[in-house]
Amino acid sequence: MFVTRFAPSPTGPLHLGHAYSAILAHDMARAAGGRFLLRMEDTDLDRCKPEYDALIQEDLTWLGLDWDGPIHHQAPQIAYYNARLEALDGKGLLYPCSCTRSDIRAALAAPQEGIAFNVYPGTCRGRPMASRKPGDALRLNLAAALEVLAAADLSFTETGPAHAGQHRVGPDAALRQIGDVVLSRKGEDIVAYFLASAFDDADQGITHVIRGEDLFDFTPVQVILQHLFGLPTPVYHHHRLIRDDQGKRLAKRDDARALSKYRAEGATPADIRRMVGLPNP
Numbered sequence: 001m002f003v004t005r006f007a008p009s010p011t012g013p014l015h016l017g018h019a020y021s022a023i024l025a026h027d028m029a030r031a032a033g034g035r036f037l038l039r040m041e042d043t044d045l046d047r048c049k050p051e052y053d054a055l056i057q058e059d060l061t062w063l064g065l066d067w068d069g070p071i072h073h074q075a076p077q078i079a080y081y082n083a084r085l086e087a088l089d090g091k092g093l094l095y096p097c098s099c100t101r102s103d104i105r106a107a108l109a110a111p112q113e114g115i116a117f118n119v120y121p122g123t124c125r126g127r128p129m130a131s132r133k134p135g136d137a138l139r140l141n142l143a144a145a146l147e148v149l150a151a152a153d154l155s156f157t158e159t160g161p162a163h164a165g166q167h168r169v170g171p172d173a174a175l176r177q178i179g180d181v182v183l184s185r186k187g188e189d190i191v192a193y194f195l196a197s198a199f200d201d202a203d204q205g206i207t208h209v210i211r212g213e214d215l216f217d218f219t220p221v222q223v224i225l226q227h228l229f230g231l232p233t234p235v236y237h238h239h240r241l242i243r244d245d246q247g248k249r250l251a252k253r254d255d256a257r258a259l260s261k262y263r264a265e266g267a268t269p270a271d272i273r274r275m276v277g278l279p280n281p
């Protein structure tokens with residue numbers, strides 16, 4: 001059974017790029033006779049707002065997209081994600097980190113195109129977990145994790161047009177490009193987006209992850225985490241991004257492209273499909 005999801009963060013209104021992603025995932029699920037789920041990635045408690053959550057549901061319904069089952073929210077699961085993270089502590093793969101990097105939070109909460117991770121120089125790597133102070137982040141000791149996974153088949157199947165094929169996650173490239181990622185945010189005990197999302201994809205039985213190409217670079221770290229936690233690896237489909245007239249990827253701050261604005265101006269769902277280059281059913 002083909003199971004996919006649309007997983008927005010309710011930090012702003014949906015724009016044309018989200019509409020493209022949601023319609024594509026919905027249509028692919030329906031064409032395969034599968035399931036289309038809705039997940040709110042709302043662990044950024046400062047930026048996520050109930051009014052955006054409601055607006056997202058309203059926009060999707062207006063677009064004619066129906067999701068299967070109840071909406072899954074991540075915020076109520078924060079304690080559960082943290083409890084699961086402890087399994088890595090048991091294997092000696094985590095360490096506390098007090099390095100101040102103002103961009104860590106931004107990188108975790110809102111992945112930016114082209115800057116997937118800031119490869120961490122390893123300053124705190126020798127610290128034992130017992131030295132963890134309340135304000136510390138938790139990092140994965142990637143070299144140690146890759147040793148544990150030496151015999152694992154770290155690979156994933158990609159069906160998106162830009163990178164279609166089988167991808168192997170090589171240890172050398174992982175160390176160079178991913179490094180010791182933050183798995184739990186500094187001072188907040190909130191697990192990183194790519195970890196919560198890997199847990200949820202497994203818990204929700206997602207077989208196909210359909211999402212924007214800006215998240216392609218996060219896939220190797222998700223594959224590593226899936227193997228560390230004994231989770232299955234779904235098929236990935238990273239789709240093209242909808243860009244503005246200057247060729248820049250649309251972001252939540254681009255309210256000018258908000259779906260609600262087009263709706264208010266009288267556009268129809270068929271117009272939106274045409275604007276993002278998708279066929280009308």
Ligand code: GLU
Binds near residue numbers: 009041197209215
């Ligand atoms: N919540 C992420 C976003 O809004 C999507 C994560 C995913 O689809 O894996 O960009």
